[in-house]
Amino acid sequence: MTLALMLTGLLALILIDVPIAVALGCVAVAAMVLTQGTDILPNVALVMFDGSTKFPLLAIPMFVLAGAIMNSAGLSHRLIAFASALLGFVRGGLSMINIGVSLFFAEISGSAVADVAATGSILIPAMKKRGYPKAFAAAVTSSCPGSGSSRSPPHRPRPSRRSRRRPARPRC
Secondary structure, eight states: OHHHHHHHHHHHHHHTTOOHHHHHHHHHHHHHHHHHOGGGHHHHHHHHHHHHTOHHHHHHHHHHHHHHHHHHTTHHHHHHHHHHHHHTTSTTHHHHHHHHHHHHHHHHHOOHHHHHHHHHHHHHHHHHHTTOOHHHHHHHHHHHHHHHHHHSOOSSOOOOHHHHSOOOOOOO
């Protein structure tokens, strides 16, 4: 019952153009009051602060900041120029440039979020300008960073043959 009310309230708030973060917060507070009563209200701020200080949530803005710094330093433009020199002459080359830049950027930053933040603001408008559909440009830009680092060589060394051999038997 509470879940149905939460989803209904969330959809209603989103339909009246309340920002999603505010809508989620309002629905969460309403669900806490509905399930635990009004005595929980002094703890709402503590629960929200505790939820916002989790490490994965703190890492996302830092990766976006890293992407913005790399973008303002000109790294994104240099990577795009390099990938354009490699792939720009091919038909459909701009989408291949997007994939190539994502591959290089994923290795540099190690974050798909930073990759999209740094290259998406440049490549999506360029793709729309050259006639690519908006949905295709967004799909290529958002799907490449996650797969880029998985195709490149691993960062940790592989075990050597010597470590795979069985240990010698002790002699009696």
